[in-house]
Amino acid sequence: MKTIILFTMLTAGFVSAQNFTVKKTAGKVSAQIGTNENWTAISVNESLPVNSIIETGKNSSVQIDNGNINFILKGSSVLPLTDLKEMSLNDLILALAMEDMLNAPKKKQEANSKNTAVYGAQINGIKSPIVETNDFGVKRLNGAVQLAESGLKESAVVDAKDTYRKYPATKNIASFRIYFANILSGLGLNEDAYDEYKQIQSLKLTDSQKQEVQNKMDELAMKLLKK
């Protein structure tokens, strides 16, 4: 059972993982590598370990590639490269279950949010909640949305959930919540989606959001009843 973990052993995994290469940059783009406290500007052809986090400033972007995934992160976004991966639905289910495992025992019902801020904008006819902001948490959600839009929906949900936990204010942004709840619903995770919509109902919503959430809940309730 016992062993000693040497520093070299701990870092071996990161060295061997497939790094991302910076293909293009525009504007202000920086990265935080590993557990480093500092952000450093990144440049084209630079190699980024998977435990890096990349951030783009307003009207900036960066294109990265690891041979399997080619991804462009738009402006005002943050993305942990560990989330830039394909996940199976089963892995997503495990990741959602992990949230409870992280909590200390005797978890009580989460308190309702007091934040009444409303974010979100309509982009290309699709409700996309990406916002221009300097808020790090919102930037992470922006990054998560872009993950979803690139097809990595499961990873996007995991990224969003992590963001909600670490930046609680982002949980009050109804547009993001509805966006990721819709993804859960679209993936067939009806119970998780229903729980999410139920929590969203307690947020301050616009009339259209209220209607959308209610419609989704009714639809999911029917599905769950038929189960």
Added chain:
Amino acid sequence: MLSAANIKAQSSFELSGYWLPGNSSTTLLNSFESNPSSFSMLKDWGLTMLYGSDFSSSVTSNLYLISLSKRLGNNFITARYTPGYQKDFVFNNGQSIILHDSTTQSLDSKFSYKELFGLGFSHKFSDKFSAGFTVRYFTQDFNQESVYPIFSDTLYLVRESNDEKADFWRGDIGLNYSPSDFISLSLSTQNLLTANANAVDPQISQYELKSDKGVLAGVSISPSKYLGLNLLYETNRDWQIGFNNFFEAFNGNFGIGVTAFHDKYQSPYIAGIIPAITYSTKLFGISLSGVKYFSNRNIVHTFSGFQNTGIDNIINNRYSFDKAVLTLTFTLNTIPERSVEFLDVNILNEIFPILSDHYLDKPFAIAKVINLTSHVVNAKPSSKIEGLDNGKIESPVVTILPHDTAEVPFFTIIPSSYEKKKAGISYVDFYLSTTNQSPDDQSQKPILINGINAWDGKVVNLRYFIKKDYEYSMDYAKNVLSRYKSELDTMSYALSIFYKAKILFNNFVSNLVYAANPSAEADYVQFPHETMKLKGGNCDDLSVCYSSLLESVGIQTALVDYKPVNGIGHVNVLVNTQLSPEQARLITKNDSKYFIRKNEEGIDEIWIPVETTSLTNFGKAWDLGAQKFDDDALDNLGLAKGNVQIVDVY
């Protein structure tokens, strides 16, 4: 000239008839005749008396038998005194003398046969098989009168009495075998061993009880609990056959039975029957039986008849009379009635003394127990581990349905003072009690008691090592923190926990020299004071020590159990900074270095992983801990897949 008579020691004749072996417990405790191995279902002490009357021309009453029986475990001892097992013969020998007053006086011969006492011992080898032996003492008194002349001036005829004694011992062995409830078999010897003191006079010695060897075989069939059919056969071609019928009433057992017997020295072919009725409870038994012969017994017999046919049983022969016999049995049970019994006891695990209260809710042994009664029983289990417990440790009562079995868990308490370092084999005494003070049953099993540093390899149980040394850890931590009092007092209260954890870690590692090779001391964990004294340890020792230092000053920690991959596992520590997610920026700008847990009140708190084997500084240890946690627990879904587990220490 007299021919040899057929006189033998009695064999299988029983004044109360022949009963099923299993049902004789409270009716016949003394029987050497129908229970040749002399074993009984008696639980402790038993006293039996047989009192009866002979219906000859006049009614004479006798105390036939009094016996005392005692059971000692699987051994059964009986001693009996048989004053009524006696037969006297008085014959006119055909001679008479005419006295000077012209009266005549007959000359008699008196033969007296007695069985005085007997001893029996048997052992129950199993529920199916028992064997034993009996020893009995017989006396024989012979008296013959005769006259002989004395020649002098006058011819005198002198009357003379010739007395002879020829006592002897008889020893036999017997076996009882019951392969099932349906059938019971018995086998015993007759006159296997005899020790004689023969009469000197050959004229008398021919009337001694003979000791022809033989065998007695019996079979009892019980088609139901309440019915028994019995057959007894002796190699001299005597036999008995009988049936018993039982029924329950008045909190006891009623039984009726009748035995018919054939004695080749008696006529008719079925010489007689022994009807009997019994009633028995756990405390006493009473039996009324009779012996009814089918031939007329109140007739005058001749000496020549006796001489020619003899007898083969002292209390049952052609000269015996009809009888009525009352049998009284009293049982004294100083041993509590056993209501429950161990079928098996299974030790689940060796004892790890450090686990202390672990054994309060997790049994160290489980017994399979049977309820022997026809009512619901509350079994009270208790145990005592030699060398660990000062007294019996009682475990929860288990209710068991009638004649049902149940699994009974045994728990224990490890004394907080237990400090033995070395492991050793000890033993556990398990007890089962019901309503009695003394146990119904007990069992003993060996058990391994590990030393106080022994660990069962489960990370969840490292908490016991953390808690055990709180006093030392608290002194150590307070001493260290007191040196940073001014810094701690001036910083934001919200950050004080984080900085205390940092200060203690940096001090902790500054006192350590090395991290030991863990494979060399698997399943052995050092207490914090030992780690500090030895200036090193492996990941378990270092995590236990650091966690203990923090917990002792109120900083909440958890252990991260990285399950073995390719046989190599790992443990490090999580520290609860109690900072809110919004306060994360106070300690780091990198959000991959912490994660959020909800506390018991549902409030989000920042926890940070610390790699205790990084003997550098807090910052580096935090980085290493965070990298491993992010990689193994979160990114690779280790927590969800069970490869990583968070074990809270409280």
